[in-house]
Amino acid sequence: MKDYTAACRGMLALWAPLLALGSTPQPTAGVQSLKRLSLEELSQLEVTSPAKTPVEVRRVPMAIFVITSEDIRRSGVASIPEALRLAPGVEVARIEGSKWSVGIRGFGSRLSRSVLVLMDGRTVYTTFFAGTYWEVQDTVLEDIDRIEVIRGPGGTVWGPNAVNGVINIITKRAAETQGSFATISAGNVWNGILQYRYGGKAGDRLHYRVYGKGFSRGPQHHSDGRRFDDWRGAQTGFRLDWDRTDTSKLTFQGDLYKQEAGQRVNLVSYTQPFTQFVEADADLSGGNLNLRWSQTLRRGAVLQLQSFYDRTNRLEPNFGERRDTVDLDFVVRESPWRRRHVVSWGAGIRASNGRALEVTSGLTFDPISRTDHLLTGFLQDEISLVPDRLSLTAGTKILRTNFEPFAIEPSARLLWTPNASQTVWAAVTRAVRTPSRVEHDFFLSGYIGSGPGGLPFFGRFDANRDFKSERMNGYEAGARQLLRRNLFVDVAFFHNRYTDLFSQDITGSAFVEQTPLSTHLLLPLRFGNGLEGAATGGEIAPEWRPREYWQLRGSYSYLALDLRRGPGSLDIGTAPFTEGSSPAHRVIAQSLLQLGKNFELDATARYVSALALRGVDSYTTVDARFGWRPTASVDISLVGRNLLQPHHVEFPADPGPNIGIRRALFVRLTLVR
Amino acid sequence: MPFRRYITVLALAALLGGADAPSEYDVKAAFLLNFTRFVEWAAAPSPDASLSVCVIGGDPFGQALDQTLAGEVIGNRRITPRRLRSLEGASCDVAYFPHANRDTARSLAAMPPRVLTVGEGEEFLRDGGMIAFVMENRRVRFDINMAAVRQGGVRLSSRLLQVARMVK
Numbered sequence: 022m023k024d025y026t027a028a029c030r031g032m033l034a035l036w037a038p039l040l041a042l043g044s045t046p047q048p049t050a051g052v053q054s055l056k057r058l059s060l061e062e063l064s065q066l067e068v069t070s071p072a073k074t075p076v077e078v079r080r081v082p083m084a085i086f087v088i089t090s091e092d093i094r095r096s097g098v099a100s101i102p103e104a105l106r107l108a109p110g111v112e113v114a115r116i117e118g119s120k121w122s123v124g125i126r127g128f129g130s131r132l133s134r135s136v137l138v139l140m141d142g143r144t145v146y147t148t149f150f151a152g153t154y155w156e157v158q159d160t161v162l163e164d165i166d167r168i169e170v171i172r173g174p175g176g177t178v179w180g181p182n183a184v185n186g187v188i189n190i191i192t193k194r195a196a197e198t199q200g201s202f203a204t205i206s207a208g209n210v211w212n213g214i215l216q217y218r219y220g221g222k223a224g225d226r227l228h229y230r231v232y233g234k235g236f237s238r239g240p241q242h243h244s245d246g247r248r249f250d251d252w253r254g255a256q257t258g259f260r261l262d263w264d265r266t267d268t269s270k271l272t273f274q275g276d277l278y279k280q281e282a283g284q285r286v287n288l289v290s291y292t293q294p295f296t297q298f299v300e301a302d303a304d305l306s307g308g309n310l311n312l313r314w315s316q317t318l319r320r321g322a323v324l325q326l327q328s329f330y331d332r333t334n335r336l337e338p339n340f341g342e343r344r345d346t347v348d349l350d351f352v353v354r355e356s357p358w359r360r361r362h363v364v365s366w367g368a369g370i371r372a373s374n375g376r377a378l379e380v381t382s383g384l385t386f387d388p389i390s391r392t393d394h395l396l397t398g399f400l401q402d403e404i405s406l407v408p409d410r411l412s413l414t415a416g417t418k419i420l421r422t423n424f425e426p427f428a429i430e431p432s433a434r435l436l437w438t439p440n441a442s443q444t445v446w447a448a449v450t451r452a453v454r455t456p457s458r459v460e461h462d463f464f465l466s467g468y469i470g471s472g473p474g475g476l477p478f479f480g481r482f483d484a485n486r487d488f489k490s491e492r493m494n495g496y497e498a499g500a501r502q503l504l505r506r507n508l509f510v511d512v513a514f515f516h517n518r519y520t521d522l523f524s525q526d527i528t529g530s531a532f533v534e535q536t537p538l539s540t541h542l543l544l545p546l547r548f549g550n551g552l553e554g555a556a557t558g559g560e561i562a563p564e565w566r567p568r569e570y571w572q573l574r575g576s577y578s579y580l581a582l583d584l585r586r587g588p589g590s591l592d593i594g595t596a597p598f599t600e601g602s603s604p605a606h607r608v609i610a611q612s613l614l615q616l617g618k619n620f621e622l623d624a625t626a627r628y629v630s631a632l633a634l635r636g637v638d639s640y641t642t643v644d645a646r647f648g649w650r651p652t653a654s655v656d657i658s659l660v661g662r663n664l665l666q667p668h669h670v671e672f673p674a675d676p677g678p679n680i681g682i683r684r685a686l687f688v689r690l691t692l693v694r
Numbered sequence: 695m696p697f698r699r700y701i702t703v704l705a706l707a708a709l710l711g712g713a714d715a716p717s718e719y720d721v722k723a724a725f726l727l728n729f730t731r732f733v734e735w736a737a738a739p740s741p742d743a744s745l746s747v748c749v750i751g752g753d754p755f756g757q758a759l760d761q762t763l764a765g766e767v768i769g770n771r772r773i774t775p776r777r778l779r780s781l782e783g784a785s786c787d788v789a790y791f792p793h794a795n796r797d798t799a800r801s802l803a804a805m806p807p808r809v810l811t812v813g814e815g816e817e818f819l820r821d822g823g824m825i826a827f828v829m830e831n832r833r834v835r836f837d838i839n840m841a842a843v844r845q846g847g848v849r850l851s852s853r854l855l856q857v858a859r860m861v862k
């Protein structure tokens with residue numbers, strides 16, 4: 022008898038959601054039964070979260086998209102750049118095994134020159150080549166709390182190089198990663214990924230974690246059969262959070278990594294054979310230590326102090342660099358005139374030494390070693406004009422570098438919140454991209470062919486000691502609206518005007534040069550600031566949760582880049598090259614479906630329009646994941662990526678024929694505790 | 695035919711989907727009700743006055759809060775949910791600050807005594823709040839800031855402290 026009632030109840034429970042399909046209001050029968058549960062029972066209940074509104078409606082006067090740890094888990098990605106594909110306005114294209122091009126609102130390139138990237142506040146943007154080496158930015162992906170993607174200039178708060186956007190990768194506090202955690206993945210392209218983390222504590226105030234990770238990935242598709250881009254790596258690290266008192270908190274963390282990434286490079290030399298494709302492993306290693314201290318001062322003011330040390334070693338087949346960076350920053354946030362103002366101010370100092378390790382005659386640095394420094398000051402006031410309705414945030418960064426004695430990055434942002442479900446904002450900002458070592462110290466030669474009289478004909482970019490910062494004035498506006506309890510829309514528009522943009526200029530006519538040997542014809546070139554122009558576009562990102570267990574969301578991003586040579590510039594084609602490196606249209610559609618308590622079926626489709634000028638076709642493909650959780654501590658996921666075709670090209674390869682990104686299938690087993 | 699298969703998949707999804715996982719805010723509402731049972735307000739204004747649970751600036755609960763608190767009585771005090779743009783001028787016994795509220799830090803700084811403040815995320819405690827909901831492995835947990843509790847003139851039962859994920 023008892024069995025029979027239980028069975029009946031079970032049947033009813035199964036049907037309840039189906040019956041609820043017909044009724045418009047959310048099924049809330051459960052609310053009454055929840056009231057009878059104890060605190061302990063409530064703490065153990067698994068819940069479904071609403072559409073991302075708590076984070077997303079967050080009233081910030083900038084175009085921001087937050088990729089949560091849940092988003093990362095459910096999209097089945099295995100690297101940080103792949104996770105960035107979810108964000109509107111971000112162009113992620115995989116060039117080959119270990120190389121990505123990431124751009125925000127245009128200017129996509131291997132090094133994402135105009136995007137500032139931070140991991141737990143540590144800048145990973147290198148002033149060597151100006152940009153981020155995405156392949157060495159890694160951690161246990163499940164330890165990432167969120168990735169904040171800010172489209173548009175963020176120089177006032179984040180400093181130089183936050184021109185087109187900021188990517189803030191934030192890992193979880195050690196208290197949130199307690200116990201043992203392991204994942205094992207195996208598949209056709211990602212041959213294997215192993216992750217292990219252990220989190221523990223000493224008393225109630227000190228939490229820590231340590232992790233280790235190793236991976237081996239196979240080559241992508243090569244039409245010429247040269248499968249050079251396999252990739253292996255290992256990484257370890259730790260994080261320690263010590264809440265010394267309620268008002269004083271310390272975080273200390275560090276990482277150590279080593280990788281071998283197969284590459285093809287064009288080796289140019291002034292001796293025979295002049296130009297040569299070399300396929301070899303790049304040897305990449307590095308480490309960092311990061312110390313942060315947060316202290317609540319009198320009257321609720323908060324001081325945050327951070328210092329980090331970062332070392333990167335990069336030995337590519339045609340050059341090498343070792344770089345050491347030290348940084349010290351602080352920010353104070355206070356409300357001196359309660360309610361009306363929130364004032365933030367701070368300062369920072371950074372020194373970064375780069376030493377060229379190996380060079381070829383076609384690629385040299387002068388000087389071999391140099392130290393760059395950066396001094397910044399920052400002041401910002403958030404003024405409440407009409408309490409809870411209208412606020413203005415205005416401020417500026419002031420900076421000094423060894424390239425430039427003085428630069429400012431001011432901004433003004435207006436935020437209007439007519440009601441709880443609506444946000445409208447507009448902003449005017451100025452941002453700069455500081456020169457990098459490459460533009461200042463680099464001599465880069467290219468072999469053009471055999472010239473008149475059989476002389477080898479070269480072009481060479483000579484170092485430009487007068488290279489200036491690139492500048493941008495950004496005009497933005499956006500709105501967010503919760504249309505219904507389960508439907509949310511975010512739109513943003515922008516018009517960015519650039520001056521002094523990077524160009525590759527001819528500086529004279531070709532002449533015969535004797536040194537370096539052998540005698541050759543040389544076309545003199547130089548990196549300059551010859552380009553100017555504008556980027557215009559917008560993004561719309563709706564998010565709809567038709568059912569508690571079913572979430573649909575997506576985005577459409579549009580971009581029109583219009584770059585041209587400035588007065589007097591003799592640029593050799595950087596403008597069309599840059600314009601052609603970013604797609605005009607990008608569409609993402611994602612469905613996240615919870616099948617009962619134990620199953621998840623998630624799929625993401627993406628369309629990216631052609632990079633016509635650079636010979637890359639448009640493509641549509643699908644990533645999917647099926648997840649099964651037989652018990653609370655085990656998760657088995659089947660992941661397929663790029664499912665619609667055996668391989669497709671996303672970005673032009675340099676040098677050599679374009680590389681197809683393969684369909685990848687893998688199984689991932691996750692064990693907790 | 696593929697379309698019909700699609701429909702079948704959808705129906706299956708509907709059947710299986712979220713079979714008994716309650717929503718985050720249903721559980722948070724139930725927690726709020728529980729909190730009122732385990733909190734003592736030092737010198738409540740009048741024993742028969744209603745006990746106000748105020749949601750400040752944007753309501754993420756929908757109907758869950760009303761349905762949970764409807765008809766509930768603590769002592770002689772009837773629990774009344776209220777939704778306010780700001781705390782100014784209102785008398786609340788519990789003040790709930792959703793994540794979307796951007797003025798949380800400012801409101802907390804100017805908080806009158808004997809109000810239990812509840813919010814979302816660890817930063818809520820840093821801003822001076824008393825109890826913060828945090829999500830952990832898809833479960834709703836909460837942390838307690840004892841300094842703020844003592845300062846604010848409310849007393850928490852040891853039951854709450856036991857269940858809390860972290861007491862600072």
